[in-house]
Amino acid sequence: MEHTVWVRTVVVPHPADGHDRRGASVVDVDPSGKPLGPIREYPDTTAAVARLEAESGPRWVWTSTATVYPELLRAGVRVRRCHDLSTTGAILAVRKGLPPPDTDEPVDERPGLFDAAPAIDVETVLARFAAQRRAITGDARLELLTAAESAGTLAAAEMSFDGLPFSAQAHRRLLEDTLGPRPLGHELPSRIAEVVEEISAAFGRAVNPASHTEVLEAFRREGIAVESTRKHVLERIDHPAVPLLLRHRDLSKLFSTNGWHWLDSWVHDDRFRPVYVPGAVVSGRWASRGGGALQIPKALRSSVVAEPGRSFVVADAGQLEPRILAAISGDRRMVAAAGTDDLYAPIAATSFGGDRAKAKVAVLGVLYGATSGDARALLTILRRSFPTAVDFVERAARAGERGEVVHSWLGRACPPAPDGFHSHGDTHARGRFTRNFVVQATAAEWALCLLAELRRRLISDPEAGELVFFQHDEVVVHTGNPELASSHITGAVEVATRLMFGDTQVRFPMDTAVRTVYAEDSGDE
DNA sequence: AGACAGGGCGCC
DNA sequence: AAAGGGCGCCCTGTCT
Structure with a gap:
């Protein structure tokens, strides 16, 4: 999560020419993207990255993790940090009001049809990095968002490569x-x-x-x-x-x-290897392509079995979105409620005569923009005691209805309303979208910071296990030492919360279980 | 034959 | 237990 002390090293692999190995151009740069030395040429990308990673461990600047990192992983090379120009560029583009780029394949990675010339040259990459740094520098939240997003691309590639243990x-x-x-x-x-x-x-x-x-x-x-x-x-x-x-x-x-x-198609050698696509959802949530990794049905989770002698630590953030709403709205009473293990209990006590079910419906109605009579009535009651929290999302909803763009806590912009939105569009649907966006996108950021910090800790403490699954508000670590893994999860939650919200009273309790099989034995929530 | 839309479901 | 936001994926049916 650190973004200033490491050297940044731009690496531009040469186009693949059918041989096993391809060379790369490499150049160190300062935080503004200015070269610190000459461009060096290496005959073997993976060997060069492996050596430089061991020597100095720079923040690697590359066009996209999705196209560069898998071949490094196949060669047994892992890196700690990167700046992913592709996903960072997507965040910055949407902030400028441009539609989100197609995330299937980075445009600049597509080889030309007829020319054998490099698909992209070092100067272009340097210019692009410098432009991104100009847009980010001085905005601490955007620094955090883009650093976490890049860390997420590394985690995604590593989890796809390692796979989820599956019987x-x-x-x-x-x-x-x-x-x-x-x-x-x-x-x-x-x-x-x-x-x-x-x-x-x-x-x-x-x-x-x-x-x-x-x-x-x-x-x-x-x-x-x-x-x-x-x-x-x-x-x-x-x-x-x-x-x-x-x-x-x-x-x-x-x-x-x-x-x-x-x-x-998806399970080989008892590992399920899905393709994660970080940041593919407009809210910043991850998507998956093929295999349905983010929709593993409950029935199937009994087939997710840890290796002998190891187990899973499954940890999901309970009531994440309401807690996020408390943090970003700053509503004093909502923050106090979110300082407890079950935030619905104090809300029920304050507004609904202790009826927890009503409190839950009311809060979810605030988050999603309830339209039915019942939920709207509960929302009105909620507003009496939690006006700041309710107003926060209602302002986002009204902005959406006017066709405006809203932002997450760290500055991720939602896509612009489509052309002709006022004449043909459903303004209320747009309002529900922007209302939910400010919360869902911030929740995704918190989860991403958690993932990045957890990944950092697991790399520096290999005994603690490996990340094998990440799903919106849940992480799974495959480990021979569940106590150690759990302690890192707890630590990562604290760091993520502090990075996002500073010294907040809001707590983000994790429901944590140690299991040899992913499936829950029992219970709800 | 292949692309696309919509219904339906299940995941968060 | 509702009902709202976001997805991916499967199916059918219709279009080109």
Whole structure:
């Protein structure tokens, strides 16, 4: 999280020419991006980075971690710090009101179609870095945001490379128990085929349960008017096909999304290796491409099994977004509530006669912009005792409705409203988006600072284990020493909170569990 | 045949 | 238990 004392070293790998090794141009720069010496040429990028990392451990400046770091990891080379021009550039571009760049592939990494010349030269990289430094320097929050974002790109690449320990055997057992034996070719698993038969029998005719129109049509023939096939709509219908349709949906989801084909594609050597895309969500949250890493269904988590002699420390930040709202709004009573382990309890006591469920609905309504009568009424009650917190998000909502841009705590801008927004757009939807953005984006920043600090600690204390999973407000460390890993998580929470909010009263308690299997044994929340 | 939109679900 | 924000992914159905 430090951003000033290390030397920055720009590294520009030469274009790959089909050989195993490619060279690189390397030059040290000062914090403004001015070269401190000549440009050096190295014949082997990974060897050069490995040596310089061991010697001085600079902050590496490169076009994008996603394109440079994987080949270093494959060669067994890891770095501690970087400045990722791609994700930093995206943050700065959106702050200038430009639409977020396509994050699939950095534009400057795309090789020209016909020329064999370097896709990008050192001068261009130096100029780009200098321009970014000019935009960042002097803004401590933006320094923190971009440093954390870059650290996140390293963590993402490392987690994709290392993978999440996963028992293919346990997963196959789950699939066979639930779906039947693996089908051949394009056949349906036996359990799904049976349910399809039963559904057709219940309707007295062949019905494809995956087709909304066929299902709606089938109900209509039975004299049942139904507007959609959503679960909660179907559940209100008294018909023998309903439980079969819902069962079919569950089985199909498992088969098509996390079935044998998913296992073949994403799990090798008992590691699930998803592709994380840091900062791909407008709020700064990560996305994943393929494998559905950030939507691992609960049912599948019993297949996430630690290696023998090791375990997972699973830690998620409880009630993160309401606590973030307390911190950024500075609402005195909300901050006091967020200083306790269960922030809903004091809010319930203050505003809802001790009814915790009502307090929770009211707070979530504030965060998301409740529209229903019930939740709005609760929101009005909440406002009496917590006016500063409620006003904070309502101001963001009104700014959005006017077509304005809002910012997170560290200065991440939301994308501009689309052209013609006032004439065609749903101003209330935009208001709900900007209202939620200021909280969700700040929560993502807090989590990113936590991740960066935790990563830093785990690198300097290898006994403590490795990061293997990160999902919005949750980290998983795979470790042979869970007590040590837990203590680093606690320390990282404190550092992240201080970096973001200084000496705040708001607490960010982590629900922490040590397990050999990722799945929860029990419980809610 | 391939792109795209919308319904639906499940994750935070 | 609601209902709001953000995603990814699967399916069908329709368009080119």
